[in-house]
Amino acid sequence: MNLDPRTLLFSLILCNTLMVISLFVATSSGNRVGKRDGMGKWAVAILLETLTWALVAARGHIPDTFSIIAANVLKAGAHALILAAICEFQRRTLPRWQYFAPLALTLLLAVVLVDDIRGRFIWIGLIYAFQMVLVARVLLSDRETRAGRAWRLLFGGAVMIVLVLGLRAFVALSGHGELAQPQVAGAAPHWVQIVSFIAIMATALLGSIGFVLMVKERTDREILHLAMTDSLTQVPNRRALMDYAERTLARRCGKPVALLMIDVDLFKAINDTHGHPVGDEVLRQIAARMLGRLRRHDVLGRYGGEEFCVVAPDTDIQGALLLAESLRELVASTPLVTENGEICTSISIGVSCFLSDGGRELKTMLNEADEALYVAKQSGRNRVAHLGALPAGELAAA
Incomplete structure (x- = not known):
């Protein structure tokens, strides 16, 4: 041609x-x-x-x-x-x-x-x-x-x-x-x-x-x-968090996985006293503080309302309780600075763990962590709770 x-x-x-x-x-x-x-x-x-x-x-x-x-x-x-x-x-x-x-x-x-x-x-x-x-x-x-x-x-x-x-x-x-x-x-x-x-x-x-x-x-x-992504706090939303948790459980290869259910104490009172914009700022600052304390492969997500959840791979129950206690202390130790001045607040945390020797579903872990969170709330708030054996000090007994 x-x-x-x-x-x-x-x-x-x-x-x-x-x-x-x-x-x-x-x-x-x-x-x-x-x-x-x-x-x-x-x-x-x-x-x-x-x-x-x-x-x-x-x-x-x-x-x-x-x-x-x-x-x-x-x-x-x-x-x-x-x-x-x-x-x-x-x-x-x-x-x-x-x-x-x-x-x-x-x-x-x-x-x-x-x-x-x-x-x-x-x-x-x-x-x-x-x-x-x-x-x-x-x-x-x-x-x-x-x-x-x-x-x-x-x-x-x-x-x-x-x-x-x-x-x-x-x-x-x-x-x-x-x-x-x-x-x-x-x-x-x-x-x-x-x-x-x-x-x-x-x-x-x-x-x-x-x-x-x-x-x-x-x-x-x-x-x-x-x-x-949650538009307010810029952390993963509930859907993304659950997807990550499911993937983590599926590929854990016999290693433990911890789940922390976190709730901001008396958050309704903050909204009623200071207004919802300040309440939003409180949630943003708490999320930012907790993010700074987590490891790179730990994921913090907003579960809904004032509730957050942390999925921590390769973490046994002792490590999960230590992590939860450090997060609780981090929030409670320093007031949050807002346009209405400083606000002192705290969080309560329920802990659940997927051990290497057992087979559990994510739904079961969530229910257990939610029950532990309820125990922490009933024990006076600003607490970490686990349905099993708990450490002394700030941790509440179930």
Whole structure:
């Protein structure tokens, strides 16, 4: 099959144009207006890429000022906008020179080397490669971006472009600069040209798909976080807590698991005396204090109302009681500072434990911890209780 360079260019321009239309339609939808996630900048970047190849296709029919100088500057501008789009998505800023210096250098070199195709492919190619390195760097340096998989399409595209730029520079250095050009009128394309076309089209297509998927992945994570997080205290809600507890019990491998049921003492009196906003602040501060005392794999969640629950893997009953006592003392020892002044409060805790030598269900553990919490409340509050043997001191006997 004979391929015509202009046909390849037309295919590239058509593909990019359809992507631009799709991206602008996506960014202009009602639920995305004003949203800063980089989609708008990415759409403009692909638009500049499309204009670049349109100018290249018209080479020989329009002045070189447009087909060479303007085309190279638009290409550098597209790369700069791709970098800006990714940074906007990541909610980060880069020094402005990383955007504008490549543009200025490209303009300068394109003017100086307008009649030197070998020099353009080498020196301007280095600028494009530097821009792709910046793109790869921001992708690799952001942990949230790498939480999904779509970023790999963008990273792979950046690597592919660098390799193609290296190939074109090598061809230019070897004295066959015409083979590195995107099109040569009246001649069948060389394999170098075909590889370049495929790489450029694949990078634009897969890169755009990858960026859209990156936005979708983060949106999905945010929705999941909202669905599994208590909006007041920012700790896992009851659903997330129970899911974690079930998974912990399923993979405990014979190790004990402790469960602590925690209730804020006399919380209704706090609401009645100081108002619900202060009551909300009390819950937030208590949750924050307890979070600071837990281990990394312990999970604190809001069970409902003023009740919290802690799931502590690899914790026997003695360790669970020590943990519960430390949490009780942490809350009771220091007043909470609110807009209505200092408020002294305390918590009561019921403890249950899943031992390594028995088989129990989560429902049973919850019932036992709830019964122990009731004992702690009935024993005077500000207590830790367990339905088995209890330590002396502040711990209440069942």
